[in-house]
Amino acid sequence: xxxxxxxxxxxxxxxxxxxxxxxxxxxxxxxxxxxxxxxxxxxxxxxxxxxxxxxxxxxxxxxxxxxxxxxxxxxxxxxxxxxxxxxxxxxxxxxxxxxxxxxxxxxxxxxxxxxxxxxxxxxxxxxxxxxxxxxxxxxxxxxxxxxxxxxxxxxxxxxxxxxxxxxxxxxxxxxxxxxxxxxxxxxxxxxxxxxxxxxxxxxxxxxxxxxx
Amino acid sequence: xxxxxxxxxxxxxxxxxxxxxxxxxxxxxxxxxxxxxxxxxxxxxxxxxxxxxxxxxxxxxxxxxxxxxxxxxxxxxxxxxxxxxxxxxxxxxxxxxxxxxxxxxxxxxxxxxxxxxxxxxxxxxxxxxxxxxxxxxxxxxxxxxxxxxxxxxxxxxxxxxxxxxxxxxxxxxxxxxxxxxxxxxxxxxxxxxxxxxxxxxxxxxxxxxxxxxxxxxxxx
Numbered sequence: 001x002x003x004x005x006x007x008x009x010x011x012x013x014x015x016x017x018x019x020x021x022x023x024x025x026x027x028x029x030x031x032x033x034x035x036x037x038x039x040x041x042x043x044x045x046x047x048x049x050x051x052x053x054x055x056x057x058x059x060x061x062x063x064x065x066x067x068x069x070x071x072x073x074x075x076x077x078x079x080x081x082x083x084x085x086x087x088x089x090x091x092x093x094x095x096x097x098x099x100x101x102x103x104x105x106x107x108x109x110x111x112x113x114x115x116x117x118x119x120x121x122x123x124x125x126x127x128x129x130x131x132x133x134x135x136x137x138x139x140x141x142x143x144x145x146x147x148x149x150x151x152x153x154x155x156x157x158x159x160x161x162x163x164x165x166x167x168x169x170x171x172x173x174x175x176x177x178x179x180x181x182x183x184x185x186x187x188x189x190x191x192x193x194x195x196x197x198x199x200x201x202x203x204x205x206x207x208x209x210x211x212x
Numbered sequence: 213x214x215x216x217x218x219x220x221x222x223x224x225x226x227x228x229x230x231x232x233x234x235x236x237x238x239x240x241x242x243x244x245x246x247x248x249x250x251x252x253x254x255x256x257x258x259x260x261x262x263x264x265x266x267x268x269x270x271x272x273x274x275x276x277x278x279x280x281x282x283x284x285x286x287x288x289x290x291x292x293x294x295x296x297x298x299x300x301x302x303x304x305x306x307x308x309x310x311x312x313x314x315x316x317x318x319x320x321x322x323x324x325x326x327x328x329x330x331x332x333x334x335x336x337x338x339x340x341x342x343x344x345x346x347x348x349x350x351x352x353x354x355x356x357x358x359x360x361x362x363x364x365x366x367x368x369x370x371x372x373x374x375x376x377x378x379x380x381x382x383x384x385x386x387x388x389x390x391x392x393x394x395x396x397x398x399x400x401x402x403x404x405x406x407x408x409x410x411x412x413x414x415x416x417x418x419x420x421x422x423x424x425x426x427x428x429x430x431x432x
Binding site for chain 1: 239242246248252253260261263264268377378379382383385388390391394395
């Protein structure tokens with residue numbers, strides 16, 4: 001008896017709808033994800049139970065790195081029409097008698113991450129082309145009473161953008177005296193409401209714990 | 213999308229038998245897409261830092277004279293954050309030579325101390341939230357926060373916590389203790405500068421600990 005030869009067909013599945021769906025999702029996630037610019041110093045934030053997300057716009061961030069340097073950042077979020085950053089730098093320049101060229105202002109606007117530069121080094125800092133050159137100037141913003149540049153940054157940021165919120169992002173190992181100093185400077189310039197940037201950690205406390 | 217339709221040339225020549233339309237192999241493309249999709253999904257999910265809000269009272273200006281608010285000793289609880297994640301606490305007024313209680317940031321540490329003192333308010337808040345969840349009370353999410361705030365404001369039995377920092381405390385401790393306040397639902401807490409009596413108390417406590425730790429070694 002002759003064998004019945006089954007027609008050999010390679011089992012192809014039509015993947016077109018799957019690919020369609022994938023590309024759709026991929027595009028969605030690519031467009032919605034926001035890349036945070038790299039910080040000049042690694043900051044390991046502490047944990048808390050707070051579930052409030054970090055605001056996107058109208059914020060100024062004070063970054064304290066583990067080697068006790070202070071960095072500052074003004075994020076006007078996605079909104080670049082208002083041009084807060086160059087205006088603030090201009091004000092700072094006026095204060096310290098430094099004239100910034102339009103190119104430098106534009107460069108400062110585009111520089112998205114936080115900076116820890118003394119205003120006197122700002123011109124050289126902006127002229128630097130890569131992170132390695134910049135690193136030399138990142139000594140932290142002076143914040144002592146002799147040369148309180150950090151205070152002026154806070155002051156001018158609040159003048160240019162009155163709706164700004166203060167965010168404090170500190171490394172877990174920053175010593176308390178620096179935290180106290182930063183809080184003092186902020187309070188001197190009438191910032192009494194802060195948001196501390198933390199990572200989420202779930203903690204549950206039950207009523208039974210209280211009954212003990 | 214992926215099927216390529218063969219054009220048939222009718223003019224001249226022999227008609228070749230159709231060989232079925234050639235499928236493009238999409239597997240590598242799908243693989244890559246899967247990978248990228250997972251990457252972007254995870255980046256989107258994990259890249260959300262949270263913030264914890266604190267409000268400090270306005271600083272008293274130098275030429276302004278304001279009497280410090282009077283608070284009852286019986287309700288005060290002093291917490292001093294020391295080095296190496298240690299937490300020292302004592303109730304009431306500081307007195308020279310008073311021993312400090314030592315604890316830590318674990319669930320059975322300072323949280324138990326605070327919870328013990330804040331039991332009434334904590335129960336009230338918990339009960340309130342339970343009622344909302346089970347539907348006994350019908351309140352909108354945003355007015356829930358306000359209602360809890362009001363509960364905290366009306367509370368007059370819970371402790372008034374004074375948080376002080378020894379000079380070698382870390383930023384982590386600062387965040388942890390404020391976090392602890394919100395976990396336990398303490399209505400009133402304030403950051404205060406450490407005074408010299410307490411500084412001495414912390415130093416004495418630290419010295420006492422190193423001595424007891426060193427004692428078994430010297431005995432051998």
